[in-house]
Amino acid sequence: MPSSRIMIIGAGIMGQGLAEAIATAGHDVTLIDKTTRLAQKGIKGISESIDREIGKWGLTESDKRAILSRIIPSSDLSEADDSEIVIEAIPEHLQQKRDIFAKLDSICHPDTLLITITGTLSISEVAEATSRPEKVIGMHFLVPVSKIPVVEIVKGLKTDESTFNKGVDFVRSLNKEHITVNEYPGYVTTRIIVPLLNEAMHVLMEGVSSAKDIDRAMKLGFGFNVGPLALADMMGLDVVMNWMENLLAELSEHKYNPCPLLRKMVRAGKLGVKTGSGFFEYDQDGNQINGYSKNVQSLIAEEQS
Amino acid sequence: MKILVINCGSSSVKYQLIDTTSEQTLAKGMVARIGMAASVVTHKPLDRPEVKLSAQILDHIVAIEYVVTMLMSENHGVIADKSEIDAIGHRVVHGGEKFTESVVITKELMQELRSLIELAPLHNPHNIRGINACQQTLPDVPQVAVFDTAFHHKMPPYSYIYGLPYVLYRRYGIRRYGFHGMSHRFVSDRASSILDKPIEELKIITAHLGNGCSIAAINGGISVDTSMGFTPLEGLLMGTRCGDLDPAIILHLMGREELSLHEANTLMNKHSGLSGISGVSSDMKEVIEAEESGNTQARLALDVFCYRLKKYIGSYTAVLGGVDCLVFTGGIGENSPEVRTRTCNGLRFMGIELDDEKNNSCQATETDISAVGSSTKVLVVPTNEELVIARDTNRLVGKTNETVSV
Numbered sequence: 001m002p003s004s005r006i007m008i009i010g011a012g013i014m015g016q017g018l019a020e021a022i023a024t025a026g027h028d029v030t031l032i033d034k035t036t037r038l039a040q041k042g043i044k045g046i047s048e049s050i051d052r053e054i055g056k057w058g059l060t061e062s063d064k065r066a067i068l069s070r071i072i073p074s075s076d077l078s079e080a081d082d083s084e085i086v087i088e089a090i091p092e093h094l095q096q097k098r099d100i101f102a103k104l105d106s107i108c109h110p111d112t113l114l115i116t117i118t119g120t121l122s123i124s125e126v127a128e129a130t131s132r133p134e135k136v137i138g139m140h141f142l143v144p145v146s147k148i149p150v151v152e153i154v155k156g157l158k159t160d161e162s163t164f165n166k167g168v169d170f171v172r173s174l175n176k177e178h179i180t181v182n183e184y185p186g187y188v189t190t191r192i193i194v195p196l197l198n199e200a201m202h203v204l205m206e207g208v209s210s211a212k213d214i215d216r217a218m219k220l221g222f223g224f225n226v227g228p229l230a231l232a233d234m235m236g237l238d239v240v241m242n243w244m245e246n247l248l249a250e251l252s253e254h255k256y257n258p259c260p261l262l263r264k265m266v267r268a269g270k271l272g273v274k275t276g277s278g279f280f281e282y283d284q285d286g287n288q289i290n291g292y293s294k295n296v297q298s299l300i301a302e303e304q305s
Numbered sequence: 306m307k308i309l310v311i312n313c314g315s316s317s318v319k320y321q322l323i324d325t326t327s328e329q330t331l332a333k334g335m336v337a338r339i340g341m342a343a344s345v346v347t348h349k350p351l352d353r354p355e356v357k358l359s360a361q362i363l364d365h366i367v368a369i370e371y372v373v374t375m376l377m378s379e380n381h382g383v384i385a386d387k388s389e390i391d392a393i394g395h396r397v398v399h400g401g402e403k404f405t406e407s408v409v410i411t412k413e414l415m416q417e418l419r420s421l422i423e424l425a426p427l428h429n430p431h432n433i434r435g436i437n438a439c440q441q442t443l444p445d446v447p448q449v450a451v452f453d454t455a456f457h458h459k460m461p462p463y464s465y466i467y468g469l470p471y472v473l474y475r476r477y478g479i480r481r482y483g484f485h486g487m488s489h490r491f492v493s494d495r496a497s498s499i500l501d502k503p504i505e506e507l508k509i510i511t512a513h514l515g516n517g518c519s520i521a522a523i524n525g526g527i528s529v530d531t532s533m534g535f536t537p538l539e540g541l542l543m544g545t546r547c548g549d550l551d552p553a554i555i556l557h558l559m560g561r562e563e564l565s566l567h568e569a570n571t572l573m574n575k576h577s578g579l580s581g582i583s584g585v586s587s588d589m590k591e592v593i594e595a596e597e598s599g600n601t602q603a604r605l606a607l608d609v610f611c612y613r614l615k616k617y618i619g620s621y622t623a624v625l626g627g628v629d630c631l632v633f634t635g636g637i638g639e640n641s642p643e644v645r646t647r648t649c650n651g652l653r654f655m656g657i658e659l660d661d662e663k664n665n666s667c668q669a670t671e672t673d674i675s676a677v678g679s680s681t682k683v684l685v686v687p688t689n690e691e692l693v694i695a696r697d698t699n700r701l702v703g704k705t706n707e708t709v710s711v
Contacts, residue, residue, distance in 0.1 A: 026364060053568075056568050057568050057569070057572035058567055058571050059571065060571070060576065062316065069363065070363070
C-alpha cells in the first residue's frame with residue numbers, strides 16, 4: 001500500500017500554491033519538476049510566499065518550519081509508486097498531460113487517486129491516456145491556492161463514485177469547499193469569468209473608461225475583491241488568452257474570441273504581475289504601482305486610431 | 306485505577322500516568338516543540354531519573370505514540386502493557402454552554418466538540434487531535450473530557466453578558482465563558498486548606514499565569530468573574546496573545562492592511578503579547594533577561610504585563626468586596642518573583658504586602674509569601690490540573706463500569 005504522501009508534478013505557480021496549501025494542511029508532499037533544481041526553486045517560491053504571509057501576520061516562523069519540513073523536492077516520477085494521491089499541475093497542454101498520465105499509469109499503485117489540475121481541458125481525454133480512466137479526476141483550484149476556499153471537482157465521463165468521494169475528502173482535508181462539475185469546457189468559474197474579463201478589455205480598448213475606473217466600478221458596484229483587469233493581470237494575460245482560445249475552439253462562440261488588445265499585450269510580452277506590466281504596473285513583490293500602464297495607453301491609442 | 310492524563314497544546318503534549326488510589330504520579334512528561342526543528346521528549350518515571358530524547362515529531366499522533374512507547378519502555382517505563390491504562394482523561398479547553406462538567410467521550414460528543422472549534426481556534430483542534438490520536442493508539446480505553454470552562458459556569462449573567470445586542474447571545478452563544486477552570490478550582494481549594502478555613506468563607510483572587518494567562522474572582526468557592534471571555538484571547542497580556550483591546554483597532558487594521566479574518570486572528574493570537582511588544586520572546590524568562598540587559602521594549606512588555614494584572618486585582622477586589630487571599634500559579638506565577646513583586650507593589654492600601662525574602666526564595670512550591678502584617682494572604686500554589694482531570698476521570702469511568710456490571 002502506498003504511503004499517505006502526496007505527489008505534485010509541476011513546481012510552477014500552481015504546483016507551488018498546491019504544495020503550500022497541502023503541506024499547510026499537514027500532509028507530506030513530494031514536489032516534482034523536470035530537474036531537482038527546478039523543484040527546489042519551487043520550494044524557494046513557497047518559502048517566499050510564506051514569508052509574505054508572515055508579514056501579513058497570517059503565519060508564524062514555527063508554522064513556516066513545519067510546512068517546509070513536509071515538502072521534499074525531486075525529479076523522479078517513479079517515486080509516484082509510494083503516493084496515495086498524485087496531482088499533475090503542469091501548464092495547460094493536453095498532449096504533455098497525456099504523456100505524464102501514461103507514465104503514471106505504469107508507475108502508480110492501482111488505488112492511487114490521480115488528479116489533473118486544469119481550468120479548461122477535458123478530463124476524459126487526459127484520463128484515456130491511462131488504462132484506468134475511472135481513477136482519474138479533475139480539479140480546478142483558483143489562484144492564490146492558499147487563499148481561495150473553493151475547488152471545482154470535475155468528473156470525467158468514466159470517473160467512478162469512489163474516486164469522486166476520495167477527491168471530496170481530499171479537498172475537505174485542505175479546509176476548502178468544493179463544487180461538483182460535470183465535464184464540459186470551461187467548467188463553471190473559468191467559463192463565467194472569461195467573458196467578463198474579455199468584456200472589460202473591450203470597454204477599455206473602446207475608450208469608454210480608464211483601467212483604474214473600470215476596476216473601481218466593478219469592485220465598488222458588485223463587491224468584487226479585485227477588479228477584472230487587475231484579476232487578469234494576476235492570472236497572467238497569456239494564461240487568460242489561452243483559456244479563451246481553448247473555449248473558442250471547444251464552443252465556437254464569438255464571445256470567447258480574445259479581445260485584440262489582449263492579443264497585442266501578450267505578443268508584446270506584457271503578461272501582467274509576473275512580468276511587472278499588464279493593465280497596471282507592478283513592483284518586484286507583485287504590488288500594484290499606483291497609476292495606469294503607459295504601455296497599454298499607447299497600445300489602446302493604436303487600436304482606436 | 307491508572308489514568309493517563311493528556312493535555313494537548315498547540316505545540317506540546319503533556320502527560321501524566323496517575324494512580325488514583327494513591328493519587329501518585331507514576332510517570333510524567335512532555336513532548337515539546339511538535340512541528341518544530343527538533344522536538345524534545347522528556348519523561349520522568351517516579352523515583353527514577355528523568356530521560357530526555359530528541360526526535361522529529363511533526364504531529365500529535367506521533368507524539369501520543371511516543372508517550373505510550375515511553376510508558377512501556379523496558380528501561381524507563383512504568384507499565385508492562387497498554388492494557389494497564391484503565392482510562393484516559395483529556396483537558397479540553399472549551400466546553401461551550403453545553404458542558405458544565407466533565408463527560409465520558411462518545412462519538413456524538415466528538416461531533417459536539419468539533420462544533421466548538423470556532424469558539425477556541427487555538428486550542429480545541431489540538432485537544433480533539435489528542436483524543437483522535439488516543440483513539441487510534443488505544444482504541445479500547447474509555448476517555449473522558451474535562452473542560453476548562455466548566456468551573457466558571459456559575460458566573461452571574463451580569464458578569465458574562467457583553468454589551469452587544471442580546472439576540473447575539475441567544476443566536477451564537479456570544480458571552481464570556483472563562484478558561485483555566487481546573488487550575489482556578491485546584492489552587493483555590495489548596496488555598497482554603499493552607500489557610501485552614503472553609504472555602505465557603507473565603508474571598509480569593511487566583512492568577513493563573515502561564516502561556517495563557519487568566520485571573521478569577523472566587524467567592525465562597527464559586528467563580529464569579531474571570532478575565533478570559535468568549536475565547537481565551539481576552540483579559541491579561543499573554544505570551545503571544547494581546548488580551549484586552551479596543552475592538553475597533555482590529556476593524557481599523559483589517560481595512561488598513563487588508564487583512565483576512567485568518568490573518569487578523571493570527572495577529573492577535575500568535576504575533577502579540579509579550580512576544581509582540583518585546584520583539585524578543587514569548588517566554589517571560591527571556592523577556593526578563595533581555596530587560597535586565599537593558600532592552601527597553603522588553604521592559605515595556607514586562608510593565609504592560611504586570612500593570613494589567615494589577616488593574617484586574619483591583620477590580621476583582623471591588624467585585625468581591627475585599628479579598629482574603631491572592632494566589633499566584635502557572636509557569637510565570639510560580640517561578641517569577643519579579644512579576645509577583647511588580648504586581649503587588651503599591652497594594653499595601655488593600656492589605657497586600659509581600660515578604661521579599663520569602664518571595665525571592667520561593668521556587669514553585671506551596672508558599673505563603675505575604676509579610677507578617679499583610680491582612681491579605683499572598684500564596685504561591687503550583688497548579689495541578691492533571692490531578693483534577695484524573696479525579697474526574699476516575700469518578701466518571703468508575704460510574705460507567707458500575708452501570709455496566711449491574
